[in-house]
Amino acid sequence: MFKLKTTLCALAIVGVMTLVSAAAAQALPDKVSKVAEVQGITEYRLANGLQVLLFPDSSKPTLTVSTSYRVGSRMEGYGETGMAHLLEHLTFKGTKNIVNVGQELSKRGIGFNGQTGPDDTKYFETFPATADTLDWVLGVEAERMTAANIAKSDLDSEMTVVRNEMESGENSPARILSEKMAAAAYQWHSYGKSTIGARSDVENVNIAHLQNFYRKYYQPDNATLVVAGKFDPAHALAVIAHDFGSLPKPARVLEPTHTTEPVQEGERMVTLRRPGGEQWVALLYHIVAGTSPDAPAFDAIASALGDDPNGRLYKRLIETRKAQENYVTTRLLVDPGYLQIEVKLKPTDNIEEVKKILLDTVEGLAREPITEEELKRAKLKNKNGFERFFDNPQSFAFGVANAATFGDWRLIFAQYEHMQNLQLADVNRVAAQWFKPSNRTLGMFIPTDHPDRVPAAVKTDVAAMMKDFKAGEAIAAGEDFVATPENIEARTERVTLPSGLKLMLLPKKTRGETVVVDLQMHFGNEENLRGQRPAGELVGQMLDRGTTRHTRKQLSDASDAIQTNLGVQGWISGAKAGLQTKREHLSAALNLLAEILREPSFPPDEFAQLKNEVAGGLESSAKEPQLIADVALHRYLHAYAYDDPRYSTSFDEHLKEVNAVKLDDVKRFYQKYWGMDHGEIAVVGDFDAQAVKAQLTALFGSWKSSMPYQRVPGVLSTAAPKVLVAETPDKQNAIAIGSIPLALRDSDPDFPALGVAGHVWGAGFDSRLNKRIRQKDGLSYGVGGGISASGFEEADGQLGMGAIYAPQNRAKLEAAFADELQRFVHDGISAEELASAKQAIATQRNTMYAADGAEANLLVDRTLQNRTLAYDIDLASKTDALTLEQVNAAIRKWIKPDAAIWSLAGDFAKADCKPPMLCTPKSG
The missing domain is CATH 3.30.830.10 (Metalloenzyme, LuxS/M16 peptidase-like)
Known part of the structure; x- marks a missing residue:
């Protein structure tokens, strides 16, 4: 990451x-x-x-x-x-x-x-x-x-x-x-x-x-x-x-802004004291405007400082477990902007020690200059991102519009060339000029008798700079592939490898010859996974931290060298992996993925660092209202035994497990459970199907788990209606999450009707919840809900809903939810809402099919469910044919407002809360 x-x-x-x-x-x-x-x-x-x-x-x-x-x-x-x-x-x-x-x-x-x-x-x-x-x-x-x-x-x-x-x-x-x-x-x-x-x-x-x-x-x-x-x-x-041509050109003249921030003349300091689950140390330095020829140098400096896992701050603060995370942000703006560095610490970490290391590293750039290797890495990352730019029309649109704001949309190309042509001497000149104590804002005050000032930033003559600009090559265009489930299914080849791994191949010409791979693995069963949770949930996070052939840093550099984004994650009963690359690098990318999955070395220092990171994240999460409410609701809905693989830990339980788990436990879990005899992999994009099939057979065709596998089923919640309330002192924003459990599968005859009902209920700007709670009552910036169901059993069906809000508005929010639920069931939806929902669902469905990554994920999920995309075709057909009577009958049959279970978290003790319904400022 x-x-x-x-x-x-x-x-x-x-x-x-x-x-x-x-x-x-x-x-x-x-x-x-x-x-x-x-x-x-x-x-x-x-x-x-x-x-x-x-x-x-x-x-x-x-x-x-x-x-x-x-x-x-x-x-x-x-x-x-x-x-x-x-x-x-x-x-x-x-x-x-x-x-x-x-x-x-x-x-x-x-x-x-x-x-x-x-x-x-x-x-x-x-x-x-x-x-x-x-x-x-x-x-x-x-x-x-x-x-x-x-x-x-x-x-x-x-x-x-x-x-x-x-x-x-x-x-x-x-x-x-x-x-x-x-x-x-x-x-x-x-x-x-x-x-x-x-x-x-x-x-x-x-x-x-x-x-x-x-x-x-x-x-x-x-x-x-x-x-x-x-x-x-x-x-x-x-x-x-x-x-647009009919709109008149206005007579007014827009005067340019002229305020120029003077050169800072000494260290500045901010101390913020408020509740939270972590400490932060941050630095801010003024830099040049985004149009300056020196702007790319700051990106190179930011990379050298903040890259994970190769950056200087990562090595000196994160690897040594003195801190949890570090971020470096360059804010390149129309006028001179700033570079900000943030370091996250656990409450028990030594903030003074971290501050000293942070300042020595950043303001020591003059005596410890950026290296050629660091500049090369920054250029490579820039190049890889540059070549993915056109893959996303939205990112492209925002990027060129942003450059137009700077004075010329072609600046986005010019700055790329500046970055690729950047000289090490210029990078270190910029570092020496700008990263000085006199130009620093810190969370503490440090006086100095002799300020060392940076040069004044000047604006760039964009017209002169762009006068003779010439751009480089274009990338290959993709084919005109109509992404419908029918076409996806017709072009997909399905193969089962000797190990049992199910392979889906969807070759097509893509812009830039891109290709994505989506992989799922499943292992263990309800009985043999008992008591394995602490070790099982850390395995996936250890795999890309080192193999028998490469260190974590080398793996990161190797993926950059072949222009590949690669990720692995795991949990107690399964794992996911994925990558995005280009056709010419696919073979190398698959080899690298196989090495990570099959040859992990489990380095002890990385394991200690991982435990430190996870523990810090848990300590922080334990104070966040949304996470607190979500965990409380899940634990109440599904009260499994502690050793059950489906058990949901509290924050304290999870932290104790992480602190107690040993590296040998993690290794042992990997050796016993991991394998690809039960899994799915989809390859979508520009590739040679026969070559990929042969390579995946060689890489994964014989890898099997030594433990029996049977999918761990979910169990329908029988929890009684209840309101769970958690106090989060001094948090300005509260959260409410509600659920009505439904004994529903996505193959149920009523599922299409309930899907439309759920869309009307809480999806989009014109949903019932949005129109009432956001637009009419003005209570929440974020509110929504919907109906979900599993493709396996009836355990995961629910009508969900939730909102963020000010704690003092709790009573109004609860009343609005209760009123809308009753109206939803009593009145049903209107013909206009049905037509609007059908159109929106169809549009969203077609938009989803258009992304290669989404196609790969869909193929994997449908194969896991022993389905093809015929399911999606059938669901769309049934949805389009729905009548108003069918939808409203399904709502009345399935939705029971009195069965709602709520989980609330916020600073309710300070709110003027008069109990109409759920207002009880004590833990439920």
Whole structure:
């Protein structure tokens, strides 16, 4: 797992750029001009100033539309913080011709969201590629651009939701520490203010000022529209010209922001004291703007410091078990940004010792320069990420829109080339200039008599830098594969290897010649797994920490060298593994996976480190309301014996088990249980089926477990209705999780009807729960629910529901859930809700089939259930044929509101809680 984070990372594929004059361009719609082209990506400009980027890719059966406005928290005035974020919420409400944008998107099963940052606000929609849906989405975005209502009534109803979003962040000490450090580091610039805004500003926002803010910035000349995926560019451009071209170019002029943060003149310090399950030490250093030629050097420095497991901080703090985790984040922004380093410690760790090592490592870069090996590793990781960029239309859309905010969308390619051409001398020059005590903000105050200042950051002339820019090669395109269950099933070859492992092969041409592998293993039975939980649950986490041939660091470098993402996880009765790579590296990737699975060395130092990490995570989790509520509910629903493999441990029990388990126990479990005589593996993408079949037979065809296997079944909960309440002092956000157990399998005749009912109940923006608890009552930022069932037995069926909320709103939330449950059963759903749910489910289903990883996972799961995708075809057919009477009859038959079991966690003792129903601030 890599914990390195960057914001303007050159993750794209380079093509050949050609500037094109209007005279040389092909016939275009009226008032549309072609500006520039990097292979496969074309920029157009409308007469009203709208920037349009089109990236057609027929190998992707989905489409992403992204609209980015160059407005964020940086543009907010004094007393008006949070305005950009508020507009993001309100533009999902009503417009001139659309009653509720969010509900209309949700009804159609379109994946959507918004994101507000310091420099811009982005919206996206992702959906199966159809011209009709694209036309409709473009019309919605054109409507949202200048015709959103931004009404006082919508602001009032959304206010509690926004406050709840604020409060959800208050539960994270690390997040609040980061916000306070940024505020200390930035004396004048708005980057020191949280994007969500000051609570007082948000709660007292002037609606007229907010409307003026919207009219000022939500305009075509301040926006970038990106369309990426499978579509006809000529058709899309014509629709864009029609829908957006009619919007007038505003007369107002947007003045550039001019605040420049002065050079910091001494160490700054922040101390945060609040409840939590871990300690944190963090450092923040000002750096250059994202457009600076020196920006890639900071990514290289961040890699050298923060890479897991090769980074300096990892080796000095994590491997030595002085700390739990480390993160390095480069915030490359329009104006000079910052680099932040965070280290997580257990409550018993020595924070002063960690602080000293941290400071010596980071501010010792001048005397211990970055090495050629570290720079090479950083470049390789950058290159691997760069070449995966176009695989995801949504990531592509956000990436180029982000670069456009910086001044030119092609910067994303230029910065990649800067990174790949980066010289070691420049990296170490930057490290020596910027990582100084005078430029540091820390969680403590350390005075100094002689400040050592960094140079002033300057902005870059983007136009001059990009004048003669030439891009590199394009990657191979994929085939136009229609990802339906019928087509997937027809092309899939199924084979059983000599060991018993079931193999599914789905070859197809993919963009960039990518291929994914999904593997599942199953072992043991209910009896022979008794008492094996502590050892069995650590095996999977040890496998990639060293083999008989390679150390953990060498395994990490080996996977990077063959451009492969690889992961393994295990539990007491099974394991999963997966990888993503390119066709040319698949054979090497499978060999590496086999080595990890079959030749683990179980290094003692890595085992001690793993135990330390797991223990720290448990200590932290034991104070988080959501995890506390979830564990309590699961333990109450399924009260197995302690030695039963299905038993769910408490936090204390789990911690004791981890501390007590021995390495020999883990080795013994692996030797006895692991094998591939019961398992499934799917390979999807660009590969030679015969070669892969032969290689997997050689690698896994004879590997069998020595222990008898029989799937450990679930048992239907017989738990009585109850309310479980846990107090979490000083946590600003509470959680409620509810369950109504159902004796339901996914093969039950009523399952299709209940699936639709569950969608109406809690899935999406237009669900019953969202419309009532978020939109009408304004009680929760996150609320939802649904109906689930197993393909094996009736044990795991349930109607689930949950919400985050402020503890003082507990009584209102409980009343709303109870009321909606009764209405759901008594009234059923409407014909309109049925039609909307069917459409949304079909759209989401088609979107899922479009991802190679999802296809591989689906093939594995269906094979485990002794099914083919005929099950999915049949389920879709039955769902599409459902009548309103069938759905409502299923709801009345299965859903019993009085059978609900609730698990609540929050700081209820401080809340003014008058008991109407469930309000009992003592543990149940």
